[in-house]
Amino acid sequence: MENEFISCDTLQKREVRKNKTSRQHEIRFAKERENKKHKRARENAEEQEAQSPKYFNESRLESATTAITATITAATIAASKSVAPAARASSRVKPSP
Secondary structure, eight states: OTTSOOOHHHHHHHHHHHHOOHHHHHHHHHHHHHHHHHHHHHHHHHHHHHTSHHHHHHHHHHHHHHHHHHHHHHHHHHHHHHHHHHHHHHHHSOOOO
């Protein structure tokens, strides 16, 4: 441990911590607690936003749109297949003069 390099910054921070009064120590911990509290609040807000009805409705709308598009595509393909034989039959009928 004696041979390990310790940066000047680390030594300075150590000295500052040693020389702090109990009041300064309490203030630092109070600030840290406050910062953690705000961080948790932000994270909870993000989670609630992701689970909100608005987000849920948007995702439902996207899936409904996809389902409708697939249904329309399938119906169009089915209709074109059923119209094709009828179109061929009508082209065989010659109009009478």
